Amino acid sequence: METSDTPEKAPTAIASKSWEEAAADPQYRAAVVDLLGVLAYGELAAFERLAEDAKLAPNLADKAELVAMASAEFQHFDALSRRLTHIDEDPTRAMEPFVASLDEFHRQTAPSDWLEGLIKAYVGDSIASDFYREVAVRLDADSSRLVLDVLDDTGHSNFVVEKVRAAIEADPRVGGRLALWARRLMGEALSQAQRVVADRDALSTMLVGGVADGFDLAEVGRMFSRITEAHTKRMAALGLAA
């Protein structure tokens, strides 16, 4: 399973193309617009949840940390949204198809306390990073650079690791509860992701590196497996048996 940590190489030389060259293919263009749309709404929704969850903070310093994460998500949203405008797409229209899935994810996973909120922030940030990295290798040079730039800006979640470890040390039973919670988060994320994959053909085809009509569902499954494995390792490192 060692090699499954690495995103698969893209089968085409897409990475050497500029956006203008690559977007001449309307299916590719549609896929990237979908991708930027789902990422943009993902960041906007994450902003809202983090801003909301910051209310659960036990003190001002912790609140400021979560608010800093929220603000970083907004910066990501802003970069993605400006990119959509730059390629003559309406950001709102690009985001619309993904609103229901992402809102549903957040509705299903509203944290009931501060620690659950921290875990969610950490898990969300990490899964997003993994997904950005997976997808960057399948994109033209310009889109890839944007996605990696946005990704590069994360890392705000390091403070979560400290806080969660301290909480488990203080009360080991907390670990069991949070491990369940982390599993539930991943389950809901996968379930909504599968819904998006089923709905959006062009996006899904691109994600698996396909160019023909239809796509390889097994390859989507393998991408989800890699992300799940990375999640499991992170949770173990955090002291949570996932």
Next chain:
Amino acid sequence: METSDTPEKAPTAIASKSWEEAAADPQYRAAVVDLLGVLAYGELAAFERLAEDAKLAPNLADKAELVAMASAEFQHFDALSRRLTHIDEDPTRAMEPFVASLDEFHRQTAPSDWLEGLIKAYVGDSIASDFYREVAVRLDADSSRLVLDVLDDTGHSNFVVEKVRAAIEADPRVGGRLALWARRLMGEALSQAQRVVADRDALSTMLVGGVADGFDLAEVGRMFSRITEAHTKRMAALGLAA
């Protein structure tokens, strides 16, 4: 009343001093720490309210605008907070004395719909700008630069003017309701500001340019008058008789 629009000149040559020189006076130092603390918590609380009020947005584009304002408030918070750390003060401790007043202000003025939220964002942003400008002239060169830098970054609220004008055009009765609301916002803001002034001697003394024991309450009143007048003019320009 013409001249009352301009902040009064500071009576001392404080503006020509660096922070190190000025902060040798412990009362001045305490006043600036208070000031940075109240501004920082003001920005943090504004972030939270804007993020919350963004939920009332009728569409994604409007939501993104309010979220952009929230994110700007966070950047201000961050700059003020880093400044406090830089001068060896704990940002949390500096903010604590102002939490109750600012939270109470926001509790008393939770918008009941999107337009009320917009007006509040606009009024809040504008009053904050006025206050920053008033206070900048009373500060040492380094603190003044910081305050003006933070101020310079605003201006996100221009989109509010359009939206509110359009709403009043569509239904003139909206104007009456929003005018009342704007008046209430200003009333609550003044009432909480007076509470802060009464509680924090060093800060109040600095605000009125005093250096002795005690301060001139009438001069604080004049500062509040200037800010209220500017507010009234803005509301009139918006089509709201304040």
